Every structure is written in C-alpha cells, then in structure tokens.
Amino acid sequence: MDPDSSSSDMWWGTLGTVRPFSNFHPERDVQEIQAALERKDAVTLVRILTNRSNAQRQVIAQSFEEQTKQDLSAALKKALSGDLEDLLLQLMMLPDQLEAHRLKDAMAGLGTDEETLLEILCTRSGRRLQEVSAVYKRLYKKDLEKELKAETSGDFAKLVVALLNKGVSTGGVQRDVQALAASLSGKKAEAGPWINILTSRDSGHLKKVLMELELETGQMVDQTVEKRFSGDFRLGLRVLVQCIQNPEVYLAQRLVTMKTSLVHGIMVSHSEEDLLAIRAAFLRLSGSSLFSALQNHFKGQHLQALQAVCRSED
Template sequence: MDLKYYSSYDMLWGTLGTVRPFSNFHPDRDAVAIQAAVDSKDTVTLVRILTNRNNAQRQVIAQTFEELTHKDLASSLKKCLSGDVETLLLSLLVPPVPYEAQRLQQAMAGLGTDEEALMEILCTRSGKQLEEIKAVYKELYKKDLAKELKGETSGDFEKLVLALLNKGNVAGVVQKDIELLSASLNGKKAEAGPWIDILTSRDSDHLNNVLMGLEMETGQTLEHILEKRFTGDFRLGLSILVQCIENPAAFLAKRLSTMKTPVVHGIMVSHSEEDLLCIRVAFLKLTGTSLYSALQKHFKQDHLQALLAICRSED
C-alpha cells in the first residue's frame, strides 16, 4: 500500500487498544523471519509476528520485506495461507483508513447491501475520520463514496446515510431539540427529517441529554418510539445510530456477539489499536462471558490463535 494512504493518519484513533507498538522492534529481523515462515508455511510464526506489531510497524515490515526479497508481502502470504486466517492476516496489513474504505466497499459489493456494516462504520467514526475515508475510497476505487452509498440505499435511509457521511457539529439547544423530535411524532406518520438533522449534527453528550429528555417528554422508551413510529431500513438505521450515541462500545459488543467471522474480523481489526479494551468490557457485561472465552468456543486452530492475540487477554 502506498504510504500516501496513511501519511496524515496518526494510527491511534484512541488509547484503549489491545495492540500496542512492539517495544523491541527490528523490521529487518521480522522480514527475514517472515520470509522463512512463508517458505516453510509456518503459520504460527506469521501469526506471532503480525499480531504483535501495531499497524504502523506492519507497514514498515512490509516495506522492508519488499526491499529484501523484491516480493510483495501480501502476495507472499496468499501463497502459503488459506481460509479465515489468511483473510485476517491480510486485513492486518492494510492501513486503518484504507481498511475502513475497504469494509464500506465490501458492504456494498455483490447482491444486496449490508446495512448494519455501513451503519457501524458511519456511526462510530467522526466527521474528520469520514473525510479521510472518503478521500481514500476515491483513491482506491476511483469512485465517489457518497454516490456509491446513494446508489445502494433509498428513501429516508439514504438521507440518513448521507447525513452521517457528511456529519457536522452544529450547536443546538437541548429543549428545542426535544420539542422538535417530539413534534415529529405527532402526525399520522412520523417525520424523519428532524431525526436525521438533529442526530447527525450534534455531539454525543448533547444528544444523550436530548434522548433522555424525549423519553421523559413522551413517556415512552426510545426503543418503543422507534419500533412503533418508523419502519424498514430507516428504523434499523435510527436504532443503530441511537445505540452508538448512547454507548458505541455496547453496540460493537452486541455485533461481536453474533460471532460471524466477517463481523468479528472487521471490529477487532478496526478497533484493535483504538478501544477494543472498552468493547471487551461491554462484551462481558452484555453476554456474561469474556470475549477471549467466546472466541475459543466459535473458532479454531491458527485462526483462533490470531484472534486471541488481537483480543490479548481474558477478562
């Protein structure tokens, strides 16, 4: 991957990640060890090295590997790996911003759209991060992300998705926002506009106050309001957005609890250097089981060892 794709990116969107920079880092040694592991199909060594270096270090390893061997590291891994462990280790080689762009592209690829995957990324990333993702998406796929999303969605859900992609930070008055949302529910059909405008343009502290106030104003839980007054993809999108406003780690833990391989890969790789520790805590609270233990029940062999290395430890 060209260095320009992540040169402006600080590599650590947070400080509660499980994967940290490896202190005794020697990229030349790693590159030589990886070359030997590739030749002997030693998956254990590949997993050990690639899961114990942070993304910035992996980029240096990839560059050093190419200088030493005149081969591309990702292409070399493909020749000696297969299945889920191949997918996971190749994901670890992608810089963070291109990885999010890749996940969005995959959510729209083929028949049907993975609305939950789209909403996960759009709801848990800041406006600044999404600007970087949009720019890299255009570099990678030669397409405009907004136009792609527009082609994959429709109606109020399309408006919500595009508003999230271009989310701002507009100051609002809590009581006024409560009144606007409450009034939107008075007609025979609930108005989507105020929900899109307010929930995609205020900071989370403000919105949490608004949502709590709305429950008091209406005497109904948000879950009940969304269930009864909205339908289809828009209801799904609003539900995910509200969950991410209230507690993004809890939403991601809920997603992880499905133990679907693409979901687990996406969240654990994306959040390994950011806030996976928070997600682990939320997972334990939600399921009564640690993420580390849950992974052991659903995955196996080298793939499991790679996931456990990213998860890091038992809770």
C-alpha cells in the first residue's frame, strides 16, 4: 500500500509541517519547561513542544527525566488539563505509540469507532502496522489482531485483519480487474476477492486496477461498493478505496468534521509526514484553509498549539 513513513527521521523537504528546530539546545529547553511547569505557563510549553520534531521531543523528555527524576508526560498531566493536555501528551508520544493509543481508544468502552480503526489501517503500510502491533502488545499487554477480531465480525473482521497483516504480492492488473468484476456477477457480491486484492497490492497497482474496473463496470468504484455491499464491510471498502485513490482527501474529509479527537490524531500523526498535502486537500474540499478553520472551532492555548502544528495559512 503506501510507502513506509518513519516519523522519527523525517526532515524538512517532505510534506510535513513540523521540522527539526535548527537551534536545538535540549538542556535550555528543559530549564524553560521546568520553570513553565511550576508556573503552569501553557504559553511556554506550547511554544517549545510544537516547535520541535518528535525526535527532539524525545531528547527533551530523556534530558528532563535525567535532571528532575520525573517523567515529562506525567508532569504535563499535572500542570495542564482538558484538550490542551491531550494534544501535548500526543505530541510527546513516539509515532507508533500514538497510533497504538488511537487504536486502543477506538475500541474502548461501548461501541467501536470503526472509522478511526479504518483510517489507521488503510493509511499505514504493512511494515508500519507490524511495528504498531508490537508497541500495542508492549503497552497494553494485549494482541492487537485478537482485539480487532473481538470488536468486529463477519467480512468486516476479515477485512480489518487483512489490512493489519497487509503485504505486497504481485498480480496482473487485468487478472485482478476480472476477479473483482466476477465477484459482482452473482446475486450477492463476493467479499473475498475485494479483501484479497485490495490488501495485498501496492497503491500504484491498485489505482490502475480501480480505474480499469470503472471502465469494465461503467460506474465509479465507490458507487459499485455502495450498491453491492452493506453494513460495516461497505464502510470498510469505501474507506479503503478512498485511501487507495487519494489518502490526503480522505484525511481532509475527516478533519472537516472538526471533531477534537480526529483533529488531534490526524494532525499530530501526520505533522512530519504529509500534513501539507492534507492542508491542500482541506482547502480544495472546504474552501477554507485548515489554519482558519481551526480558529473558528477552537480557542486559547489549545488553538495556538493546533495552529503551530498546522504551521501557516494557505
């Protein structure tokens, strides 16, 4: 599917908005953070933590612990509250830890947030998801695949597990197109070929397959999915197709809702990867820049922190 993105070594020149701070002095940052925590000075905490890359934040956290014998995230929890606390704690997580945290949250309590599960599983590579699975097991002492199976059922469960374990195998474009077309020929569409093909080819190949399938069937793939499938499996296929065709547009559509948990999760996890591309898609979709849209929905230091991650007006 999508190429691996290792946020820990992302550098400016990618489509990220957050870049390594050039004049980085972790000891100085730790001193400022210590003083800010004592004063509960959110302005200083936001200024420093949103202007450092994730790798630099990890250095700060380590240095903070060495100097104070305290965990920085625990200290932030004591000094802050609400949405700002949540956002800064997410910024302090390692990229794979954040994805594991978001998956856990999506399965917590009554009901499952299927869209967040799908967002992460459809936009991350197989290799990245294996790393997230390992972190999930270490953090929560539970097997991610078993957790996903317990939260889902039927063809949707098969799709979710296939996405978690996605690999890349080769297949001819025409052969894949014919297999998908044949799956639609009966009274009830078959889920199997859609799961097998859409979770086991690279994104370039799949884009060609979906374009050829549209020529073959005479309708857009999302229309085919809408008509021939139902329930959670239909939702899963719809998200997967969108993420194959244009993941930035899918993520921008999620951001348009301005739901706090989505804004945090997507902006933080994509800040060093492709948030510039998501910003551009957001502008095309909504007619407003993400920077301005944030201003209409959030306030105070929480807004300042979000806009710092967003970086600038489009």
